[in-house]
Amino acid sequence: MSDPVAGDQLRAFVERIERLEEEKKVISDDIKDVYAEAKGNGFDVKILRKVVSLRKKQPHEREEEEAILDLYLQALGMGPGVGM
Amino acid sequence: MSDPVAGDQLRAFVERIERLEEEKKVISDDIKDVYAEAKGNGFDVKILRKVVSLRKKQPHEREEEEAILDLYLQALGMGPGVGM
Amino acid sequence: MSDPVAGDQLRAFVERIERLEEEKKVISDDIKDVYAEAKGNGFDVKILRKVVSLRKKQPHEREEEEAILDLYLQALGMGPGVGM
Amino acid sequence: MSDPVAGDQLRAFVERIERLEEEKKVISDDIKDVYAEAKGNGFDVKILRKVVSLRKKQPHEREEEEAILDLYLQALGMGPGVGM
DNA sequence: TCTCACAACTCCGCTC
DNA sequence: GAGCGGAGTTGTGAGA
Numbered sequence: 001m002s003d004p005v006a007g008d009q010l011r012a013f014v015e016r017i018e019r020l021e022e023e024k025k026v027i028s029d030d031i032k033d034v035y036a037e038a039k040g041n042g043f044d045v046k047i048l049r050k051v052v053s054l055r056k057k058q059p060h061e062r063e064e065e066e067a068i069l070d071l072y073l074q075a076l077g078m079g080p081g082v083g084m
Numbered sequence: 085m086s087d088p089v090a091g092d093q094l095r096a097f098v099e100r101i102e103r104l105e106e107e108k109k110v111i112s113d114d115i116k117d118v119y120a121e122a123k124g125n126g127f128d129v130k131i132l133r134k135v136v137s138l139r140k141k142q143p144h145e146r147e148e149e150e151a152i153l154d155l156y157l158q159a160l161g162m163g164p165g166v167g168m
Numbered sequence: 169m170s171d172p173v174a175g176d177q178l179r180a181f182v183e184r185i186e187r188l189e190e191e192k193k194v195i196s197d198d199i200k201d202v203y204a205e206a207k208g209n210g211f212d213v214k215i216l217r218k219v220v221s222l223r224k225k226q227p228h229e230r231e232e233e234e235a236i237l238d239l240y241l242q243a244l245g246m247g248p249g250v251g252m
Numbered sequence: 253m254s255d256p257v258a259g260d261q262l263r264a265f266v267e268r269i270e271r272l273e274e275e276k277k278v279i280s281d282d283i284k285d286v287y288a289e290a291k292g293n294g295f296d297v298k299i300l301r302k303v304v305s306l307r308k309k310q311p312h313e314r315e316e317e318e319a320i321l322d323l324y325l326q327a328l329g330m331g332p333g334v335g336m
Numbered sequence: 337t338c339t340c341a342c343a344a345c346t347c348c349g350c351t352c
Numbered sequence: 353g354a355g356c357g358g359a360g361t362t363g364t365g366a367g368a
Contacts, residue, residue: 010132013122017136020115027108028343031101038097041090047320048094049344051328052101068299075175076182076303091327098328116367130368131239137341138236145229152222155215174293178300181290185283185304192279199272200348206265213349216262217359220269301363 039045054062123129207213291297306314 006126009125010127010135013118013125013127013132014136014139016118017115017132018139020111020118021136021140024108024111024115027104027111031104031108034097034100034104041093041097043094043097044320046345047317047324048097048101050321051324052098052105054325055098055102055330065299068296069302071173072178072299072303073306075173075178077175078307089323089327091329094324094327112366128239128243131236131243133341133367134236134239138232141229141232145225148222148225152215152218155212155218159212159215177293178295181286181293181295181300182304182307184286186307188279188283188286189304192276192283195272195276195279199269199276202265202268202272209261209265210258211262211265216265216269219262220266220273221360223266223270224273298364 035045035048038048119129119132122132203213203216206216287297287300290300
């Protein structure tokens with residue numbers, strides 16, 4: 001009422017966002033399909049996800065997390081080399 | 085034994101997933117851009133997010149209410165679609 | 169260097185958490201028992217779960233609607249609590 | 253209307269469940285508090301969670317997962333020993 | 337730093 | 353009896 005233009009603008013922004021979110025959902029579904037297909041070909045989906053996630057992380061970052069974990073495990077008397 | 089894990093197939097799946105995740109990230113960034121643009125036009129991003137989220141949830145809530153109604157009808161031995 | 173990780177403290181935290189998680193598991197099992205008992209009394213567990221879940225969500229939805237209303241009022245320069 | 257007793261019974265079950273879920277929520281909040289306290293004492297919460305989760309799993313189970321992961325990584329030409 | 341929404345993992349019931 | 357699918361729960365990452 002105070003400014004009809006603002007309403008139109010607002011609607012436009014909302015619609016642009018909703019359109020993009022739909023596209024994003026399509027991609028997400030595609031990814032799920034690929035995992036399902038991999039499973040159908042005998043791959044372990046859980047491990048596959050871990051592989052993808054490992055490839056994303058920087059090596060030093062992962063090493064640092066593992067180092068802290070080892071410190072904690074040692075402090076608890078559970079030896080290192082347990083893996084993460 | 086010659087090939088405990090089908091490397092080529094695995095690689096293909098991983099690459100398809102990574103490709104899709106890149107596309108997904110592009111869309112996510114686009115969404116961020118739209119929010120930024122809206123902010124530049126004087127809109128409150130927090131409100132905008134709330135509006136989008138609410139519009140997403142409302143149809144879902146509606147469906148849930150219908151689902152519970154159907155369940156009640158079933159529980160009473162009146163199948164769904166019986167009408168009133 | 170003598171103690172890179174405070175082992176006693178760490179162990180104490182871990183044990184407190186594990187103790188609490190055990191308690192939590194007991195409660196979860198109790199809930200399962202109640203559902204089983206209800207089933208034994210002829211109730212449909214799926215419906216029952218739906219009822220419980222719906223009763224949980226409704227107050228939350230209500231709060232969310234109020235929140236968005238307040239946000240709109242703020243956006244229009246009318247603080248919350250102004251009334252109508 | 254068809255059977256008022258069923259309604260009373262249903263209400264009783266729902267209330268018992270809701271009561272238990274409240275207790276469960278209290279415990280969950282307690283666990284969160286412990287993690288927060290640990291954080292205040294300089295511990296890394298993310299790693300701490302991993303420690304607790306590791307203690308829950310059986311060793312052989314973890315070893316098996318790691319073995320599969322290594323197979324996949326080798327198939328992709330990423331050496332083992334990366335950790336999990 | 338803290339909150340909050342998204343995504344992954346686990347467990348349960350269901351069906352073949 | 354086992355795999356499949358869905359729901360609930362937990363963990364992670366992004367935003368304020």
